[in-house]
Amino acid sequence: MDNSNSFAVVHNGIIENYSDLRDFLGKNGYTFLSQTDTEVIPNLIHYYFSKDEKTDDEKFLRAVKCCVNDLKGSYAIEVISPLYPDRIIVVRKDSPLVIGKGVKENHIASDIPALLKFTKDFYLLNDNEYAVIYNDYIKFYNSNLEEHTKPVKNIEWDASATEKGGFEDFMLKEIYEQPNSIRETIGSRFKLGEPCSFDDIDISKEYLSTINKIYIVACGTAMHAGLVGKNLIEKLCNIPVCVDIASEFRYRNPIIDEKTLCIYVSQSGETADTIAALKLSKSKGAKTLAISNVIGSSITREADFCIYTHAGPEIAVASTKAYTSQVVLLAILAIYFAEMLGSTDLKILEDLKKDILDLPSKIHAILDNTQELQDFAKKVYTQKDMFFLGRGTDYNTSLEGSLKLKEISYIHSEAYAAGELKHGPIALIENGITVISIITDSNLVEKSISNIQEVITRGARTLIVTNQNLPNANFDFVINIPKTNPLISPILSVIPLQLISYYISKNKGLDVDKPRNLAKSVTVE
Ligand code: AGP
Numbered sequence: 340m341d342n343s344n345s346f347a348v349v350h351n352g353i354i355e356n357y358s359d360l361r362d363f364l365g366k367n368g369y370t371f372l373s374q375t376d377t378e379v380i381p382n383l384i385h386y387y388f389s390k391d392e393k394t395d396d397e398k399f400l401r402a403v404k405c406c407v408n409d410l411k412g413s414y415a416i417e418v419i420s421p422l423y424p425d426r427i428i429v430v431r432k433d434s435p436l437v438i439g440k441g442v443k444e445n446h447i448a449s450d451i452p453a454l455l456k457f458t459k460d461f462y463l464l465n466d467n468e469y470a471v472i473y474n475d476y477i478k479f480y481n482s483n484l485e486e487h488t489k490p491v492k493n494i495e496w497d498a499s500a501t502e503k504g505g506f507e508d509f510m511l512k513e514i515y516e517q518p519n520s521i522r523e524t525i526g527s528r529f530k531l532g533e534p535c536s537f538d539d540i541d542i543s544k545e546y547l548s549t550i551n552k553i554y555i556v557a558c559g560t561a562m563h564a565g566l567v568g569k570n571l572i573e574k575l576c577n578i579p580v581c582v583d584i585a586s587e588f589r590y591r592n593p594i595i596d597e598k599t600l601c602i603y604v605s606q607s608g609e610t611a612d613t614i615a616a617l618k619l620s621k622s623k624g625a626k627t628l629a630i631s632n633v634i635g636s637s638i639t640r641e642a643d644f645c646i647y648t649h650a651g652p653e654i655a656v657a658s659t660k661a662y663t664s665q666v667v668l669l670a671i672l673a674i675y676f677a678e679m680l681g682s683t684d685l686k687i688l689e690d691l692k693k694d695i696l697d698l699p700s701k702i703h704a705i706l707d708n709t710q711e712l713q714d715f716a717k718k719v720y721t722q723k724d725m726f727f728l729g730r731g732t733d734y735n736t737s738l739e740g741s742l743k744l745k746e747i748s749y750i751h752s753e754a755y756a757a758g759e760l761k762h763g764p765i766a767l768i769e770n771g772i773t774v775i776s777i778i779t780d781s782n783l784v785e786k787s788i789s790n791i792q793e794v795i796t797r798g799a800r801t802l803i804v805t806n807q808n809l810p811n812a813n814f815d816f817v818i819n820i821p822k823t824n825p826l827i828s829p830i831l832s833v834i835p836l837q838l839i840s841y842y843i844s845k846n847k848g849l850d851v852d853k854p855r856n857l858a859k860s861v862t863v864e
Contacts (some may be wrong), residue, residue: 341381342369345388345420345552347693350377351449352414352434353671353863355492360409376781376784381415397484400471403430404484413611413863417447423790424839427472431464434862435609436636438462438470438477440491445472450607450860452631452652455498460491463635492635500651508851510747511653514708514837517660518699519832520650527817529692535675540628540644546680550600553580554625555606556588559740560658560859561665566735567605567829568669574826575677575688584731585612586864587857589619597624604669606627606653607860609638617641630668633663647670655852656859659837662739663702664778670827686766689847694824698831705834709842712835715802715816716842718772720748726774726794727766727836730787733777736829740775740836747854748843757790770798775836778805779820788812804835 340347354360357376360383364370369382387536388402403418407858413433423821429436429447439446448456451461464470467482481490491727491746506512513520520555529535553572562584569580582591585603589612597599601620605613608631617638624840632650650664674691677683725744727737737754744752755764756778770772774794778787784807791801795813802816804811808829809817818835831855844851 341385343385345383345422346381347375347440348381348384349417351436351443351862352378352412352416352432353412353413354379354410355412356410357412361820362695366652371423376412378829380410380562381418383409384418384491388640392432396826399426400469400480400484402430403428404469405481412661415449417765421674425473429466429472430469432466432823433611433614433637435607435860436464438472440477443475445469445474445477447472449609450863451494452501452654453497455493455494455496455501455652459494459496459498461490462489463640465640467823474527478632490688495567496652501654503707507845508655508841510657510659510841513653513655513660514841516651517663517834518702518706520648520660520664521667521699521702523651524667525671525695526649529674529695531689531692531696534678535671535692537646537672537675539646542628542644543663546626547679548674549598550578551579551598552595552600554588554595554599554601554620555579555582555622555669555715556580556585556613558585558610558612558661560608560739561563563602563735563742564662564665564669565602566738567666567732567827568602568604568673570732570735570824571670571673572676575673575691576680577682578676578710583616585610585616592621593620594692595620595623595625597626599623599625600628601625602628602630602669602672603642604631604665605636605857606632606648606650608633608663609840609860609862610638611862611864614638614641629667630672632664635810654859656854656857657743657837657840657851659743661748662833666827667695668828669700689827691730696825698827700822701831702834705831707821709838711816713816713842716839716846719819720843720846722750722773724767724772725752725774726768727752727777728738728757728787729777730757730776730783730792730848731755732825732829733779733781733783733832735789736777736779736832737775739829739833740777740840740845743837743840744843747849747851749838749849750843750854757787758795760790765793765797768794768797773802774799775802775804775839777832777836778803778807779823779832781807782833784809802839804832806831 387405415436648664741754
C-alpha cells in the first residue's frame with residue numbers, strides 16, 4: 340500500500356532500481372514500512388497520480404504507466420484502488436502474467452494451471468502491455484496507452500489435470516502419467532513408414548543445410564534433457580551441438596551467428612535466464628527454436644519457431660514428465676532433421692521410431708514393479724551423501740537423478756562420469772556410502788562394472804539400474820529395466836531414479852511437491 344492507502348499492489352519480480360526510487364520518494368515526503376522493493380511501486384503511483392491535474396477516467400492508468408516507466412527489472416504488477424473499485428490494472432515485463440476470462444468475472448495469475456478450475460480462456464499479456472480488468476470486460480493498451488484488441492486463447496488442458504486424482508502427491512501422479520504424456524508428445528508427429536512432420540515449424544531443408552552448429556540452452560532438468568538431445572542430434576544429423584546452462588550462456592558472449600540454430604528448452608517457458616539467453620542469440624542473428632510445455636508462454640512468443648511437449652500441466656516443483664517429454668521431442672526433432680538432411684540411413688531412423696513408440700508400454704512395466712525401489716529407499720533415506728555414476732548417456736541420466744534427489748530429499752549428492760571417479764571423487768567413497776549406477780549401453784558394460792567394483796571394494800552400498808545382463812557380482816540392489824535404443828534409454832532409466840527420490844522424500848516425511856527454497860518457475864535471475 341502507498342502511504343495514503345489509495346493504491347495496493349501485488350508484485351512478482353524484482354525492481355532493480357528500487358533504492359534510487361526509494362531515495363527519490365523519501366525526498367518527496369514518502370515513508371516506508373518495509374525493506375521490500377515492491378513498496379516503492381504504490382508510492383510512485385500515488386506520486387504521479389497526485390501530480391496529474393486531469394480528473395478523467397484514465398487518470399489511474401496514467402499514474403500506473405508513469406510509475407512503470409521509472410521501473411527497472413522484471414515485474415508482473417497488479418494494482419487496485421478504492422478510488423476505482425470497478426477495476427484492476429495489470430502490466431508485466433519479463434515476469435509471467437495470465438488473465439483468465441470468465442463469465443461476469445475475470446482472474447489473474449502467474450500461471451495457467453492456477454486458473455483452470457475457473458476458465459480455459461486466457462489472455463496472455465506481452466511485455467509492457469497493460470490490461471484494465473473489469474468484471475465483465477477487459478481493455479488492453481500498449482506501452483503508449485493506445486487501446487487495442489487482443490485475441491483470447493483457448494487452453495485445452497483439463498482442470499482435473501491440476502488435481503491429484505487419487506495419488507498422494509502431484510509428483511507421484513506425474514511420474515505415473517508418463518506413458519500417457521509421452522503418447523501426447525509423439526501425437527501425430529510421426530507414423531511408421533512415413534517421414535516425421537512438424538506442422539508447427541517452418542524449417543526448410545535449405546535453411547538446415549546452412550547450419551553448422553546447434554546450441555541447446557536451458558536450466559536444471561531441461562538442460563539435462565538437452566544433454567540427451569545433443570547425443571541424438573550429433574549422432575543422427577552430424578551437426579555439432581553445444582549444451583549450455585542459460586545463466587552461463589547469457590554472460591559468456593557465445594560465438595553464434597546466422598549459421599547457428601539455438602534451441603531453448605523450458606517446461607514453464609517463463610525461466611528468466613532462458614528467456615534472456617534466447618533474446619541474446621536472436622540479437623546475434625541466430626534462429627531460435629523454443630521447446631516448451633506451456634502454450635503461449637513467454638519463450639514461445641519470443642522464439643522464431645516453437646514446438647510444444649504437450650505433457651499436460653506439471654504441478655510438482657520437481658520436474659518428471661516434462662523431462663521425459665522433452666527428451667522424446669528432441670528425439671523426434673533429431674529424426675526430422677536427419678530425414679531432411681539425409682544424414683542417417685532410413686532403416687536406422689525407422690527402428691528408432693519403433694523404439695519411441697514402444698516407450699509408453701516399457702514405462703508401464705517399470706511403474707508396475709516398484710517394491711525393490713521402495714525397499715532401497717527405506718534402507719538409505721537417513722544417509723547424508725550419495726553418488727550417481729554413469730558413462731555416455733547414462734552420465735546424463737545420473738545428473739538428472741542426482742538433481743531430483745537433492746531437490747526433494749535434501750540429500751547431498753553428486754553425479755560423476757564413471758571414468759572420472761579415479762580422478763578425485765573416489766577419495767570420498769567410504770564404508771556404507773550409497774552409489775547408484777546406470778548401465779544401459781552394451782559397449783560400456785565392462786568399463787562401468789570395473790568402476791563399480793572400485794567402490795564396492797571401498798565398502799559402498801550399490802544400486803544398479805540396467806537393461807543389460809550383468810555378470811554375477813555383489814551388487815546390493817539391481818533394478819532391471821526394458822531394453823531400448825541407447826540414444827533414448829534415459830527416458831526409461833530416469834524413471835527408477837525419479838521414484839527413488841520420491842520414496843526417500845516420503846520416508847523422510849518431507850513435502851514432495853513443494854520442496855524448500857524452490858519455485859516451479861524461476862522467473863527472476
Ligand atoms: C526440475 O526438477 C527443477 N525444478 C528445475 O531444475 C527446472 O527444471 C528448471 O528451473 C528449469 O525450468 P523450466 O523447464 O521451466 O525452464
